[in-house]
Amino acid sequence: MDSRKPPEFTLELSADRSNVKDVVKGLVHTVFFHRYFTPLTPATHDVLDTTLPYVSEDDIESLIETRATAFVRSLDTATSTTPHTSPSHYNSKSAAPSPSRGTLSIKFLERKRRKGWFIAKADEETVWETWLIDVTLTSARSEPEAARNRRVMERSLQEAAMRVVEVVDGEKGHIPPITTNESNPFPYQIVIHPRGGG
Amino acid sequence: MQQHARPAPRSASAASNPSTNPERTNNQRETLPQRTRSSVDLAAYTGAGGEPSRAAEGSGAGPQDKESTRLNQIIQHFHTKAALTICAARAQLPRVRNRDGNFKQDRWFNIVLDDTDALVDELQEWQRSDLSSDRPAPLVIEVYVDTANLNQNQALVIADESGKRWDVADALAGSAHSSPRPTNKQGGKFCEVVLERWTVEVGDSDEESATGRTEQLPNVYKKGVVLFRSLYTFLRFLPTWKLYRRLGRHPANGGSLRVKYRVKQGGLASGSQDSLLTPLYPLHHRHSPFEQPEDIYDSEPDTSHYGDDANGLLRHRFAPLLTPAGPLRISLLYRRHCDFAVASAEALLSSRFFGRRESDPTTTTTTMDRYNTTELGGRAASANAKGKSPFKAGTLASSPRPRLPTYDQGFSPPPSSLPEEQRIAVSPATFIKTMDAQKAEIRDIGRPDRRASQKRTSLNTLPQKALRAPPHSLPNETAIASSTSSPMAPPSLSRYQSSFAGRTKRTSSTSQQDKANTSGGSSARGSASDQAASGTRSDDEAIQDFVGLLESDKVKFAKLIKPAARHSIDLSKFSALREESRALADDMSASSLLNQGTTPPSRRLSNVPALSTSSSPRPLGHATHVRSRLSTQSIAEEAGRHGEESMDEEVEGEEPLLFRQDL
Numbered sequence: 130m131d132s133r134k135p136p137e138f139t140l141e142l143s144a145d146r147s148n149v150k151d152v153v154k155g156l157v158h159t160v161f162f163h164r165y166f167t168p169l170t171p172a173t174h175d176v177l178d179t180t181l182p183y184v185s186e187d188d189i190e191s192l193i194e195t196r197a198t199a200f201v202r203s204l205d206t207a208t209s210t211t212p213h214t215s216p217s218h219y220n221s222k223s224a225a226p227s228p229s230r231g232t233l234s235i236k237f238l239e240r241k242r243r244k245g246w247f248i249a250k251a252d253e254e255t256v257w258e259t260w261l262i263d264v265t266l267t268s269a270r271s272e273p274e275a276a277r278n279r280r281v282m283e284r285s286l287q288e289a290a291m292r293v294v295e296v297v298d299g300e301k302g303h304i305p306p307i308t309t310n311e312s313n314p315f316p317y318q319i320v321i322h323p324r325g326g327g
Numbered sequence: 328m329q330q331h332a333r334p335a336p337r338s339a340s341a342a343s344n345p346s347t348n349p350e351r352t353n354n355q356r357e358t359l360p361q362r363t364r365s366s367v368d369l370a371a372y373t374g375a376g377g378e379p380s381r382a383a384e385g386s387g388a389g390p391q392d393k394e395s396t397r398l399n400q401i402i403q404h405f406h407t408k409a410a411l412t413i414c415a416a417r418a419q420l421p422r423v424r425n426r427d428g429n430f431k432q433d434r435w436f437n438i439v440l441d442d443t444d445a446l447v448d449e450l451q452e453w454q455r456s457d458l459s460s461d462r463p464a465p466l467v468i469e470v471y472v473d474t475a476n477l478n479q480n481q482a483l484v485i486a487d488e489s490g491k492r493w494d495v496a497d498a499l500a501g502s503a504h505s506s507p508r509p510t511n512k513q514g515g516k517f518c519e520v521v522l523e524r525w526t527v528e529v530g531d532s533d534e535e536s537a538t539g540r541t542e543q544l545p546n547v548y549k550k551g552v553v554l555f556r557s558l559y560t561f562l563r564f565l566p567t568w569k570l571y572r573r574l575g576r577h578p579a580n581g582g583s584l585r586v587k588y589r590v591k592q593g594g595l596a597s598g599s600q601d602s603l604l605t606p607l608y609p610l611h612h613r614h615s616p617f618e619q620p621e622d623i624y625d626s627e628p629d630t631s632h633y634g635d636d637a638n639g640l641l642r643h644r645f646a647p648l649l650t651p652a653g654p655l656r657i658s659l660l661y662r663r664h665c666d667f668a669v670a671s672a673e674a675l676l677s678s679r680f681f682g683r684r685e686s687d688p689t690t691t692t693t694t695m696d697r698y699n700t701t702e703l704g705g706r707a708a709s710a711n712a713k714g715k716s717p718f719k720a721g722t723l724a725s726s727p728r729p730r731l732p733t734y735d736q737g738f739s740p741p742p743s744s745l746p747e748e749q750r751i752a753v754s755p756a757t758f759i760k761t762m763d764a765q766k767a768e769i770r771d772i773g774r775p776d777r778r779a780s781q782k783r784t785s786l787n788t789l790p791q792k793a794l795r796a797p798p799h800s801l802p803n804e805t806a807i808a809s810s811t812s813s814p815m816a817p818p819s820l821s822r823y824q825s826s827f828a829g830r831t832k833r834t835s836s837t838s839q840q841d842k843a844n845t846s847g848g849s850s851a852r853g854s855a856s857d858q859a860a861s862g863t864r865s866d867d868e869a870i871q872d873f874v875g876l877l878e879s880d881k882v883k884f885a886k887l888i889k890p891a892a893r894h895s896i897d898l899s900k901f902s903a904l905r906e907e908s909r910a911l912a913d914d915m916s917a918s919s920l921l922n923q924g925t926t927p928p929s930r931r932l933s934n935v936p937a938l939s940t941s942s943s944p945r946p947l948g949h950a951t952h953v954r955s956r957l958s959t960q961s962i963a964e965e966a967g968r969h970g971e972e973s974m975d976e977e978v979e980g981e982e983p984l985l986f987r988q989d990l
Contacts, residue, residue, distance in 0.1 A: 163556045166549070170439040171559055180563040180572075182556070272909065291564060294557045298646045301550045 136303055137259040138296050140289040144282045145267050145275070148177065149204065152286050153233065153264060154197045155181045157319065159290050160235055160260050161189055163297040167313050177283045181290055189317075196233070196319040203321055204231045204266050229266040232322040234259055237315045239305040254316060257305050262289075397544055398652055399459045402529060404435040405551065405648065405655045406453035406466050409527040410446055410590060412438070412555060416562040417470045417571055417588050420445050436548070436555040449590035458529070459652040465528035465593030470567055471521040471602070472667055476583045480673060483518055483584070485607050486666040495520055495667070498607045521603035522567045522586070523661040526593055530647060530654040539649025547650050554648055558657060561643070566665040583669050603660060606639060639663045 144152040155176035162171070162182035174183040184190065207229045238254040267282070269275035307314045411433055414420060420443035425431045431442040453463050474483050483495040496518045530536065539547075562568060571586045641663055647654035 159560065162560065163553055166437060166552055168434050168437040168439055171556075173563060180568065182560045182563070272913075287564070290560075294561050294564070297553050298557050301553055301646070304549060304553070306546070307549055 135255075135257045135259060136300065137261060138292075139261045139263060140292055141263045141265075141285060142282075142289055143265045143267055143278070143285040145269070145278050148282060149264065149266055150197050150201045151176050152282065153200060153262065154193055155179075155286065156262060156289055156293070157193050157197065157233070157235060158183045159293050161193070161317070163293065164237055164258075164315065164317070165189065165313055166307060166315065177286055179283070179287055179290065192319060196321065200231060200233050200264075200321050204229050204264070207231065231264050231266075233262045233264065234320045234322065235262070236260075236318045236320065238317065239315055257303060257315075394544065395459055398650060399456060401544065401547060401551070401650060402458040402463075402652060402655065403454055406463070406527050407446070407450050408433060408435045408438075408440075408555060409525075409558065409657055410450055410453075410466060410468060411440055411443065412558055413468050413470075413525050413562060414446060414588050414590075415440055415443075416559075416568065417586055419575075437552045438555045438559060446590065452592060462529050462653070465526050467591050467593040468523075468525040468527070468588055469521050469591070469603075470523040470525075470586060470588045471519050472570070472665075473519055473585045473587045474583075476585065477669060478583075480671055481583065481669050482672045483520070484668055484670045485664065486668065487664065492668075492670065493607055494670075495607055499602055499605055519602060520605075520607070520662075520667070521601070522570070522665055523565065523659060524603055526656070526658050526660075528593065528656050529652060530656045532653045536647060536649050536654035539654060540651050542649050542651065544650075547648060551648055554645060554657070558645065561645075565661060566663060567661065570665040570667060584667060603640070603662070607664075 140156060142152055142156060155174060158174065159181050161184045162169075165184055165186070169184065169186070172183040172185045173180050175181070184193075236256045237258045238256050241253045241255065267278040269278050305315075411420075420441070422430045422441045423444045432439050433442045450466075453466055455461070455463065472483070477483065484492040485495055486492050499518050499520070532539070567586065574584055574586055639662060640660055642658065642660050644658040645656070647656045649655075
């Protein structure tokens with residue numbers, strides 16, 4: 130067993146409050162689309178004028194939906210706890226709410242059957258790939274700023290989606306062998322790492 | 328190798344299918360019409376696992392035979408699946424049914440697409456049974472925009488990054504490869520512009536691909552799965568995709584512009600006229616004074632033809648799929664900008680007689696802004712990054728003058744230098760006529776329709792009038808802008824009033840409708856448009872006033888009275904209006920913060936009425952939201968309907984099972 134750490138790929142997103150959930154979901158679906166090895170009928174979903182692939186499998190769909198919702202909630206919580214609770218820290222110079230940030234990670238695991246001698250087989254699950262999605266929640270105080278944020282958001286989504294394609298295309302050597310075609314061979318996890326605002 | 332051995336591999340597999348299934352590789356030609364999905368059971372591959380493929384050839388050893396058969400199938404299906412994936416993303420391919428009455432699907436490489444018979448003839452070369460030993464020619468697919476349906480009065484134009492329009496036929500004619508331009512059936516100028524050239528091939532074995540020799544076929548297949556998923560995704564990032572969808576949305580136009588594909592063998596000389604390599608507008612117009620965003624496509628500029636990026640072409644290469652027979656490659660050469668439209672030839676001509684100097688700066692700005700809301704060459708982000716997004720209402724009030732010089736250069740050299748005398752020659756009446764005619768034609772073409780449909784009902788007449796106004800020097804530009812944007816009117820209108828007013832309302836109403844499925848989208852829009860309409864009435868009146876002013880200018884123009892003063896009055900008047908609207912908009916947006924994740928209208932409209940809205944905060948019916956209208960919709964439907972069937976069919980072993988069935 131080699132001791133190399135499984136690769137980690139980082140994607141960065143910038144989004145405003147009204148689109149952050151869509152943007153995050155779109156990108157997560159894009160990642161899953163390239164890692165769901167079972168025969169799949171592809172679907173697409175437009176987010177911010179970009180057509181992204183979509184995995185229309187119930188369990189994946191609902192997992193992504195619930196995680197995205199929870200993630201956005203965690204971003205909201207982070208934002209709301211910053212300036213108001215600690216006036217002493219509230220620097221009058223930085224009157225703008227600092228952008229809230231959060232990280233979502235997607236992990237793909239492989240199951241290795243372990244034959245126990247006396248105990249029941251316990252499948253060992255090891256991570257073979259991690260995707261980190263760093264999301265910055267933007268807010269705007271004026272229309273031009275909102276417009277700029279929107280452009281940045283659109284561009285960040287396009288770049289992140291393109292990066293997914295680059296990565297999956299260029300890095301294929303680390304995908305573990307697949308031994309079954311019946312169900313998805315690689316279990317997955319979506320983990321929310323909340324961070325404070327700013 | 329004896330082909331009779333073919334049925335044997337399958338019987339050796341865990342999931343065996345007793346029925347014979349004509350393999351593509353096996354004397355396919357007479358059974359082509361009956362093509363079923365790939366029948367290879369690759370599970371047997373993994374059973375072999377480390378089974379050595381012997382160097383011994385010709386001895387007909389069982390495993391060796393199997394292996395090479397499978398390798399051959401991989402090569403075949405690599406080509407045919409790639410062709411199907413690409414063409415399905417650029418055209419509506421007819422589906423076929425299999426003997427059970429279900430739609431045939433191609434499941435190779437674990438991506439399920441509706442199969443078609445439209446490519447059967449073209450793909451024969453790549454369905455031979457000896458591909459692994461006798462390398463086939465490269466499979467080339469060209470995607471082009473076809474103007475066969477344009478009539479005499481129409482011309483194909485392309486907009487560059489800053490919104491200037493260029494006559495395509497001129498560019499093609501002026502290129503090194505010109506020949507007398509044939510006309511199409513209706514007497515229109517014939518031109519076809521190749522947008523993409525895909526090449527699918529078995530490449531040369533070299534050092535880099537030497538490792539493929541020892542690659543196990545299941546591994547090859549596994550990597551192929553990822554490759555085809557990323558191909559599917561990438562196809563929908565490209566500029567041509569956006570063009571395809573835009574044109575596909577308004578088939579009722581009579582299809583004056585169509586995206587089409589052709590399949591051919593590579594390696595043959597493409598002839599003297601390669602429209603893909605022809606730049607459609609001069610280099611210096613490609614670099615606008617505004618910020619030029621970097622490319623997001625992970626493609627490299629194509630330097631092989633002109634030595635620099637002058638031709639606006641990009642090349643993209645997917646990582647090769649290494650096999651014992653050599654690396655399987657997919658690569659693409661494509662145009663970065665595909666913002667084509669149809670213009671009235673008359674308008675094009677008259678625009679050449681008029682410099683830009685008389686243009687209404689406001690209108691000029693409008694046109695350019697409108698292009699920036701459009702997806703220029705599919706790079707919406709780039710347009711917005713230029714600081715001319717529709718959200719920047721401020722640009723209208725601020726001095727638009729600086730922009731004029733750039734805009735001035737608009738068409739090819741001749742126009743900008745015409746003396747004033749010629750301008751006098753055209754009467755206002757001609758303008759109006761030209762504009763109206765042009766508008767009538769272009770109205771059908773359909774530009775990206777993001778927010779249009781809901782506003783269309785209420786505001787349709789207005790835009791015609793309002794945008795018809797700026798006539799003078801740029802009848803072509805502005806008229807096209809206005810008329811093509813008649814489906815597109817709202818954005819420019821909203822620019823006059825407020826970027827947010829209508830949109831916000833729409834958002835709030837539509838979010839309530841979001842529970843409905845895609846079909847509910849239209850009802851949502853219906854109600855939204857009512858809201859939008861009422862809210863913007865006062866703005867509409869303001870526009871009508873403005874329009875009235877412009878129209879009177881138009882009449883006076885013929886006498887070469889520079890209406891500069893009047894323009895500034897117009898601007899200040901309407902910028903004052905805009906302030907009010909903006910305040911309103913801010914209130915509206917503040918009050919509508921409930922829209923969690925509801926798509927802003929520009930997204931929602933994503934062009935096709937049945938197209939998924941991009942968000943639904945509720946999990947309900949999410950799956951149905953998502954089906955995109957074009958090639959995937961039918962697929963998704965089929966998936967839904969045939970979910971069970973596909974399972975059955977898997978058991979039959981009729982499709983490529985990637986991996987060993989679990990013990």
